Amino acid sequence: MDSSLNVPAPRPRTLALPAEGPDDQWDVDHKLATSWRAQRLGPTVERLRKHILSGGEHSIEPGQFRALDSIAAHGPCPVRELAMAMDVEPSTATRATSRLEALGLVVKRRGEADHREVLLELTAAGRDLHTYFVDRAFDTYKEIFSVFTLDERIILSDLLERMLKSTEHTLARPEAHRWPTP
Numbered sequence: 001m002d003s004s005l006n007v008p009a010p011r012p013r014t015l016a017l018p019a020e021g022p023d024d025q026w027d028v029d030h031k032l033a034t035s036w037r038a039q040r041l042g043p044t045v046e047r048l049r050k051h052i053l054s055g056g057e058h059s060i061e062p063g064q065f066r067a068l069d070s071i072a073a074h075g076p077c078p079v080r081e082l083a084m085a086m087d088v089e090p091s092t093a094t095r096a097t098s099r100l101e102a103l104g105l106v107v108k109r110r111g112e113a114d115h116r117e118v119l120l121e122l123t124a125a126g127r128d129l130h131t132y133f134v135d136r137a138f139d140t141y142k143e144i145f146s147v148f149t150l151d152e153r154i155i156l157s158d159l160l161e162r163m164l165k166s167t168e169h170t171l172a173r174p175e176a177h178r179w180p181t182p
Contacts, residue, residue, distance in 0.1 A: 048144075052137045058129060063088075065133060067096040068105060068122070072130045076109070076121040105129055 046062075053060050060068070070085040071077065077085075083093035097120050100106040105126035111117030122130065145153050 048140070052140055053133060058132060060129070060133070061096075061099070063092070063096045064099055067093060067100060068126060068130050068133075071097075071106065071120055071122050072127065076119040078111075078117055078119055082120060100126065 049062050053062060053065050066086050067082060070082055074081070074085055079090050079093050079097065082097065083090040086093055086096075097106050101108065105123055106120050107123055108118050109121055111119050145156075148156060
């Protein structure tokens, strides 16, 4: 038993994947979960994000980049739409864009159809910085994925997309937001 998790320790695998039976399925699932948790995939991805956004002559916080990236993707938009696109509270989007505005990367302007509406829009400097970070990220990912063949990258891309969709589906279920009681 693994005392920290109160689950049986995985038995050594000598058979090649794919898994065949229920125990083999548990071994594979356990290996995947361990890779995510114990081998720090989540924190490693976060470190990678910070590396990309703080390198070179420019630096920006991850939340600020998410706002910059969302505005670049959706065009001029009000804070409430930006917050929905970022999946954050409007106050969080406001803080991020206030910093971007102070840096001269975003401007606020009145909506054309409704002059009461305030739209957030990238400046030329904001577009340039967004392009810089997207290019930096692409170059970094290209280096990381260079250990895989083209076929392996295609398979990995498909698997990651399916995993993300499954994760979003799982988290969308109402019971996913409640901690089970013993």
